Amino acid sequence: MHKELTNEQVLKIIKANGNSKERLLSILLEIQKASGHNSVDEAWAKIVAQELHLPLTKVYNVLTFYAMFSTKHRGKYVIEICKSTPCKVTKSDEIVQMFEEELGINISETTPDNLFTLMHTGCVGACDIGPVAKIGERIYGNLTKEKISNIVSLYRKGDTNGINQAANF
Amino acid sequence: MALTKQLISKNCGKIKPESIDGYIQSGGYEGLKKALTMQPKEIIAEVKAAKLLGRGGAAYPVGAKWEHLLEIPHSPKFIVCNADEGEPGTFKDKILLSQDPLRVIEGMTIAAHVFGSHDAYIYIRGEYLAIQKVFQQAIDNAIAEGYLGNRILGTDFTFNIHITSGAGAYVCGENSALLNSIEGKPGYPRIKPPHLAEVGLFSMPTLVNNVESFATIPTIVLDGGNQYANYGTADSGGTKLICLSGLVVNQGVYEIPFGITLRDIIYNPEIGGGIANGKKLKFFHLGGQSGPCGIPEQLDTPYCYAALRSAGLSVGSGAVVILDESVCVVDYLKGVTEFFIHESCGKCTPCREGNQKVYAILCKLSDGTATTQDFKLLKRLITTMTAASFCGLGQSATIALATCLKHFSAEIEDHLHKKCPAGVCFQEQERAAI
Ligand SMILES: Cc1cc2nc3c(=O)[nH]c(=O)nc-3n(C[C@H](O)[C@H](O)[C@H](O)COP(=O)(O)O)c2cc1C
Numbered sequence A: 001m002h003k004e005l006t007n008e009q010v011l012k013i014i015k016a017n018g019n020s021k022e023r024l025l026s027i028l029l030e031i032q033k034a035s036g037h038n039s040v041d042e043a044w045a046k047i048v049a050q051e052l053h054l055p056l057t058k059v060y061n062v063l064t065f066y067a068m069f070s071t072k073h074r075g076k077y078v079i080e081i082c083k084s085t086p087c088k089v090t091k092s093d094e095i096v097q098m099f100e101e102e103l104g105i106n107i108s109e110t111t112p113d114n115l116f117t118l119m120h121t122g123c124v125g126a127c128d129i130g131p132v133a134k135i136g137e138r139i140y141g142n143l144t145k146e147k148i149s150n151i152v153s154l155y156r157k158g159d160t161n162g163i164n165q166a167a168n169f
Numbered sequence B: 001m002a003l004t005k006q007l008i009s010k011n012c013g014k015i016k017p018e019s020i021d022g023y024i025q026s027g028g029y030e031g032l033k034k035a036l037t038m039q040p041k042e043i044i045a046e047v048k049a050a051k052l053l054g055r056g057g058a059a060y061p062v063g064a065k066w067e068h069l070l071e072i073p074h075s076p077k078f079i080v081c082n083a084d085e086g087e088p089g090t091f092k093d094k095i096l097l098s099q100d101p102l103r104v105i106e107g108m109t110i111a112a113h114v115f116g117s118h119d120a121y122i123y124i125r126g127e128y129l130a131i132q133k134v135f136q137q138a139i140d141n142a143i144a145e146g147y148l149g150n151r152i153l154g155t156d157f158t159f160n161i162h163i164t165s166g167a168g169a170y171v172c173g174e175n176s177a178l179l180n181s182i183e184g185k186p187g188y189p190r191i192k193p194p195h196l197a198e199v200g201l202f203s204m205p206t207l208v209n210n211v212e213s214f215a216t217i218p219t220i221v222l223d224g225g226n227q228y229a230n231y232g233t234a235d236s237g238g239t240k241l242i243c244l245s246g247l248v249v250n251q252g253v254y255e256i257p258f259g260i261t262l263r264d265i266i267y268n269p270e271i272g273g274g275i276a277n278g279k280k281l282k283f284f285h286l287g288g289q290s291g292p293c294g295i296p297e298q299l300d301t302p303y304c305y306a307a308l309r310s311a312g313l314s315v316g317s318g319a320v321v322i323l324d325e326s327v328c329v330v331d332y333l334k335g336v337t338e339f340f341i342h343e344s345c346g347k348c349t350p351c352r353e354g355n356q357k358v359y360a361i362l363c364k365l366s367d368g369t370a371t372t373q374d375f376k377l378l379k380r381l382i383t384t385m386t387a388a389s390f391c392g393l394g395q396s397a398t399i400a401l402a403t404c405l406k407h408f409s410a411e412i413e414d415h416l417h418k419k420c421p422a423g424v425c426f427q428e429q430e431r432a433a434i
């Protein structure tokens, strides 16, 4: 499975950002991205607190305030379905169901192979191509059942070219 | 005659976004060159003449904001660009950031010249991670070509732009919460006063403007404020990027001059092109989730700040969401309220608890258990939340609800009698009864 981030790699991320307090969000976002499980472990949060000379509670304040952070392990790919009203009226509920069937899990769950987590999100700024799913940095719009099967299989295969081609941007 | 205009959006989709050459060839950086020959007061006079109202949603006059900050004696002054774009239904800043980032950079650089600033922060929402990279590339190219960084265009003016990423919190679009977030803290709004012009980022005087507001500055400086203002109406200068989404034929971003009607926006083939799937318009939601809803009877209202305001509507962020007859108002409002429950930062009670209570009543309406008592409570919640919430989020969370109660009171009251005219609610109960 995925390789765990080492303490040295965490320190490297901090070093590249500089250890000023205003870099806290960026550092945590990078750590989460590199984690392989889309979350920030306590051990890493402790290192960040130490290096930025912050109490651990301040780091947790940030980790719990912002929706993009998770302190619980998630799948390698987090699939987020927009449920804000412009997407709701273009039937995002049906898209959630299709993903649930395709992945064999319910919303808010992770597949047993730790590859996918399915979640809701607010508007991701792609309302003109609703219904929309965001997977990592990529946005997939005008979703249909066929498109969803295709996208999921591309991610299962780890076909980066296909993943990029299928994305709207 | 064409209804749309191409002032701010003229490069979008037409040039290589991060390329200085492409930008220069299409007239880029002429505004900055002219600005560097002008005094700060002269530039502000043009911005005032342009009647530019803040494009982030609150419509505060940009010229007046700049004038106030100029008078503040302390320095350094920081420039902050609000690229949090969290209002659902809004995706126009994204177009500028990803397709013409140098226009935003040029606008920020002109502002820095006005205020003698050396540093700016652009706070780009975390959902636009891919766009952050394009924007950084544009910054790097501008530095390499002498348009940014040390000794800009051979003068002794030095100015840098730093990108800060959001991490998924709508409230961070509120300008004081935004500054807290840039400082690496949770994005709770600050108590005001002190005004951000006095005590802003790192406690220094700070200018916060929206992406589209900054993108407009080069055009205003180059063409003159009066010429820009003339595209619009008496109160609303220039053009606006609007975002069409929902159940409309042509979804997307359009640049329109202020003053064309809502009917033009929704039905003209050049813009909305009418309602999708041959259905009938039921209502439209303007300015984001925090904006008001309007009905077909209001279609002849000109799209500008004053006329919309007198009709109980507003420009807000520029979002225009189209809803047809298949949409149930109660069900729609549930969606709106869920958003605010999720995005409330929890700092104050009226917003944190109020949105939950509103949602609970809407759920009771949609499952047929609401009473007239609940209905009255709904109205009281609107008054309380609007008056007593700490920041704009809670204060405006019930605007859509309040306007729908006005326009659709019969449909909402029908739900007290287990009737849903759009046929969305009570479906399961009906099926169970068969
Ligand atoms: C809850 C809330 C969210 C906001 N979100 C945004 C946003 O995403 N982008 C934005 O430019 N302004 C947003 N605003 C408005 C800003 O507070 C501020 O008015 C704006 O950035 C000022 O720039 P402007 O005058 O150029 O519009 C928001 C306000 C509130 C209360």
Ligand code: SF4
Pocket: B171, B189, B343, B344, B345, B346, B347, B348, B349, B351, B352, B389, B390, B391, B392, B393, B394, B395
């Ligand atoms: S109104 Fe809502 S978002 Fe604003 S401070 Fe209060 S709880 Fe937070």
Ligand code: FES
Pocket: A082, A083, A084, A085, A086, A087, A088, A122, A123, A124, A125, A126, A127, A130, A132, B088, B089, B090
């Ligand atoms: S409402 Fe779904 S992307 Fe904006």
